[in-house]
Amino acid sequence: PQDSPAERSSYDLAVIGGDGIGPEVVAEGLKVLEALDLPAKFSITSYDLGAERWQRTGEVLPDSVLSELAAADAILLGAVGAAPGGKTVPSGLLERGLLLKLRFAFDHYVNLRPSKLYPGVPTPLADGVVKDKDVDFVVVREGTEGLYVGNGGVVRAGTPAEIATEVSINTAYGVERVVRDAYERARKRRGKLTLVHKHNVLVHAGGLWRRCFETVGEEFGDVTTDYLHVDAATIFLATDPARFDVIVTDNLFGDILTDLAAAVTGGIGLAASGNINPSGAYPSMFEPVHGSAPDIAGQGKADPTATILSVALLLDHLGLNDAARRIEQVVTADIAARPGLAGPRSTTQVGDAIAAAV
Amino acid sequence: PQDSPAERSSYDLAVIGGDGIGPEVVAEGLKVLEALDLPAKFSITSYDLGAERWQRTGEVLPDSVLSELAAADAILLGAVGAAPGGKTVPSGLLERGLLLKLRFAFDHYVNLRPSKLYPGVPTPLADGVVKDKDVDFVVVREGTEGLYVGNGGVVRAGTPAEIATEVSINTAYGVERVVRDAYERARKRRGKLTLVHKHNVLVHAGGLWRRCFETVGEEFGDVTTDYLHVDAATIFLATDPARFDVIVTDNLFGDILTDLAAAVTGGIGLAASGNINPSGAYPSMFEPVHGSAPDIAGQGKADPTATILSVALLLDHLGLNDAARRIEQVVTADIAARPGLAGPRSTTQVGDAIAAAV
Ligand SMILES: CC(C)[C@H](C(=O)O)[C@@H](O)C(=O)O
Ligand SMILES: CC(C)[C@H](C(=O)O)[C@@H](O)C(=O)O
Numbered sequence: 096p097q098d099s100p101a102e103r104s105s106y107d108l109a110v111i112g113g114d115g116i117g118p119e120v121v122a123e124g125l126k127v128l129e130a131l132d133l134p135a136k137f138s139i140t141s142y143d144l145g146a147e148r149w150q151r152t153g154e155v156l157p158d159s160v161l162s163e164l165a166a167a168d169a170i171l172l173g174a175v176g177a178a179p180g181g182k183t184v185p186s187g188l189l190e191r192g193l194l195l196k197l198r199f200a201f202d203h204y205v206n207l208r209p210s211k212l213y214p215g216v217p218t219p220l221a222d223g224v225v226k227d228k229d230v231d232f233v234v235v236r237e238g239t240e241g242l243y244v245g246n247g248g249v250v251r252a253g254t255p256a257e258i259a260t261e262v263s264i265n266t267a268y269g270v271e272r273v274v275r276d277a278y279e280r281a282r283k284r285r286g287k288l289t290l291v292h293k294h295n296v297l298v299h300a301g302g303l304w305r306r307c308f309e310t311v312g313e314e315f316g317d318v319t320t321d322y323l324h325v326d327a328a329t330i331f332l333a334t335d336p337a338r339f340d341v342i343v344t345d346n347l348f349g350d351i352l353t354d355l356a357a358a359v360t361g362g363i364g365l366a367a368s369g370n371i372n373p374s375g376a377y378p379s380m381f382e383p384v385h386g387s388a389p390d391i392a393g394q395g396k397a398d399p400t401a402t403i404l405s406v407a408l409l410l411d412h413l414g415l416n417d418a419a420r421r422i423e424q425v426v427t428a429d430i431a432a433r434p435g436l437a438g439p440r441s442t443t444q445v446g447d448a449i450a451a452a453v
Numbered sequence: 454p455q456d457s458p459a460e461r462s463s464y465d466l467a468v469i470g471g472d473g474i475g476p477e478v479v480a481e482g483l484k485v486l487e488a489l490d491l492p493a494k495f496s497i498t499s500y501d502l503g504a505e506r507w508q509r510t511g512e513v514l515p516d517s518v519l520s521e522l523a524a525a526d527a528i529l530l531g532a533v534g535a536a537p538g539g540k541t542v543p544s545g546l547l548e549r550g551l552l553l554k555l556r557f558a559f560d561h562y563v564n565l566r567p568s569k570l571y572p573g574v575p576t577p578l579a580d581g582v583v584k585d586k587d588v589d590f591v592v593v594r595e596g597t598e599g600l601y602v603g604n605g606g607v608v609r610a611g612t613p614a615e616i617a618t619e620v621s622i623n624t625a626y627g628v629e630r631v632v633r634d635a636y637e638r639a640r641k642r643r644g645k646l647t648l649v650h651k652h653n654v655l656v657h658a659g660g661l662w663r664r665c666f667e668t669v670g671e672e673f674g675d676v677t678t679d680y681l682h683v684d685a686a687t688i689f690l691a692t693d694p695a696r697f698d699v700i701v702t703d704n705l706f707g708d709i710l711t712d713l714a715a716a717v718t719g720g721i722g723l724a725a726s727g728n729i730n731p732s733g734a735y736p737s738m739f740e741p742v743h744g745s746a747p748d749i750a751g752q753g754k755a756d757p758t759a760t761i762l763s764v765a766l767l768l769d770h771l772g773l774n775d776a777a778r779r780i781e782q783v784v785t786a787d788i789a790a791r792p793g794l795a796g797p798r799s800t801t802q803v804g805d806a807i808a809a810a811v
Contacts, residue, residue: 186652186653186656186659186660186663187652187653187654187656187659190653190654191653191654191656195654218579219578219579219581219582219691219692220577220578220579220691221576221577221578221579221580222579223577224577242621242654242655243654245656247620247621247655247657247658248657249657249660249661252660252661253664254625255625255626255629256624256625256626257624257625257661257664258622258623258624258625259623259624259657259658259660259661260620260621260622260623260657260658261620261621261623261655261657261658262605262618262619262620262621263600263605263618263619263620263621264616264618265616265617265618265619266614266615266616266617267612267613267614267615267616268613268614271613293705293708294544294545295544295545295548295549296545296548296549296553296600296601296705296708297600297605297619298544298545298549298603299605299606299607299617299618299619300605300617300618300619301544301545302544302607302610302617303607303610303615303617305544306610306611306615325708325709326708326709326711326712326713327712329687329709329712329713329716330712330713330715330716330721332713333577333578333691333713333716333717334577334716334720347651347654350651350654350683350684351683351684351687351709353684354684354685354687354688355684355687355688355691355713357688358687358688358691358692359691362692363688
């Protein structure tokens with residue numbers, strides 16, 4: 096959290112709607128933000144970034160925009176990704192040039208992804224697995240290292256003698272700080288922290304993660320710890336997700352586990368995330384885990400709940416915790432009422448209902 | 454498959470029971486093998502390898518044993534891994550020194566892992582997800598490259614300035630051959646092949662995998678293809694596993710996906726696997742996906758079905774396909790009868806029942 100959050104009377108919020116359903120869900124997130132009775136004002140600046148901009152102008156993230164974003168207090172992002180047809184966006188262009196660029200430039204080392212099975216939400220898991228159980232955990236995914244650094248290369252591309260490498264880079268500096276953040280979150284929750292890695296195969300990086308996990312753990316005697324290989328962790332997510340409280344893991348394992356976690360707790364329509372720099376040196380960025388879903392864009396079909404919950408994470412990060420709790424309460428009630436509703440509501444109807452209730 | 458399998462009148466089978474429940478489940482696998490009416494004889498040589506041997510002798514896999522194994526026609530492995538207490542086995546020692554050593558030394562580039570939801574088997578997935586659906590797919594996991602090569606290292610270990618790297622190595626040689634194998638398997642099944650990778654982030658290796666997938670695909674016009682990012686693939690395994698026929702993926706993604714696949718199709722008690730060198734230049738190795746489960750070792754509680762199904766994969770590899778189908782039929786019937794049985798059967802009772810029926 097920022098220093099002295101209570102003293103701030105206004106925040107600059109940068110908003111990147113993006114492509115597809117991105118702008119639609121972000122509009123609902125902002126609607127809820129405006130409807131809250133907040134002790135501070137948010138002044139909003141919108142940025143036109145994503146596949147559409149690249150197709151139109153050839154620009155992904157101009158330096159001038161990066162500088163402006165750096166001056167914001169926080170960023171809210173919808174989703175980026177092109178619709179089929181049109182000028183094809185090369186694989187990785189927006190991911191590396193925009194999403195990951197922001198995570199790396201703003202040192203978002205805590206990629207925070209809560210997973211909660213709200214009462215009444217349909218889950219692909221059988222009743223016996225989740226019924227009457229409290230499935231409520233967060234994954235603290237490292238956001239600035241590992242295989243996401245882009246290191247590696249290709250030799251003799253396109254020939255039968257081609258070699259391609261990917262280098263996972265892990266530092267004590269990077270691992271220690273995210274592990275510490277996870278211990279702190281576990282201490283404030285149910286006091287249980289699980290390290291997920293694959294140290295029996297990835298012995299170099301695995302050793303570093305284990306050592307950091309143990310060393311930092313000495314300062315957190317009140318937190319119970321355990322360890323799972325990533326393959327075993329997927330089994331538990333499918334067979335006993337209630338066993339988890341806080342999971343800490345590397346960038347790639349976190350990517351995989353959080354999509355699965357979202358799936359078992361009601362789908363990526365509900366999954367919020369924060370790309371957080373806890374020091375406040377750079378703005379943190381909040382975004383739904385889902386993508387731009389061009390197939391349903393413009394039809395009012397997208398569920399804005401994940402974005403609205405991302406706004407709650409944003410408020411928490413800025414120290415406006417009461418407002419964050421208020422959003423969560425209202426969302427919980429809204430979700431609980433959904434199975435009884437006559438039919439699906441539109442994107443704006445969901446946003447209107449939650450905005451009216453906060 | 455080997456050359457001219459039908460002409461062989463006998464096979465040398467190397468058996469590594471291993472630790473914990475390994476020897477128990479392997480005994481049942483061999484019982485079923487012996488009970489079959491086979492056109493060829495199997496002569497069996499047992500090898501004492503695993504945590505227990507290392508604790509006793511300090512040896513993991515002596516060169517002389519590796520040479521003997523190399524001369525076998527196939528290998529059946531139970532599981533390796535130490536019981537808690539006793540002399541602690543360093544993380545990775547048995548994995549790198551024995552399991553992966555064999556996969557690499559014998560060039561097991563096809564790590565074959567079928568997943569089938571047998572009627573009557575409890576699954577953690579809700580009825581709506583799997584009921585009346587045909588969940589029956591195989592993962593063709595690359596077995597000799599990627600992050601499993603062990604490349605990488607550690608600088609300044611144990612200090613605050615530590616750096617640890619892991620290098621994923623991918624070659625056209627290695628990717629092309631496993632992709633081709635997967636296309637061939639898809640052609641013999643329902644004609645659908647899914648590539649799983651993460652090419653929007655792992656652009657170097659991802660590019661190589663994509664190119665190989667497309668190029669080889671030109672020879673398989675009858676196979677329908679699609680692509681999923683690994684994170685999205687976990688969502689589909691939890692929400693719509695029936696969509697898959699054959700999945701081809703790299704070593705690490707395959708490790709993760711197959712544990713999840715096993716979980717959603719009844720658990721690792723049923724998951725068989727083959728570490729296959731399709732050329733026959735080296736012996737292929739068959740093993741249940743589960744581990745040594747020291748907590749239930751010696752109590753007759755382990756389910757030998759995964760090992761018995763691994764024997765079926767072994768027979769298929771040797772060209773004894775009728776016998777393999779016979780095992781599968783009997784296992785299917787046995788599994789279907791399980792929910793009606795009074796109580797759980799012991800390891801030997803399951804093996805006896807299946808052996809009697811084949
Ligand atoms: C789009 C992609 C770069 C991204 C990631 O891999 O981190 C996404 O999957 C996510 O989880 O936010
Ligand atoms: C034990 C370990 C080395 C192995 C792997 O990671 O391949 C196991 O998880 C498997 O899937 O066979």
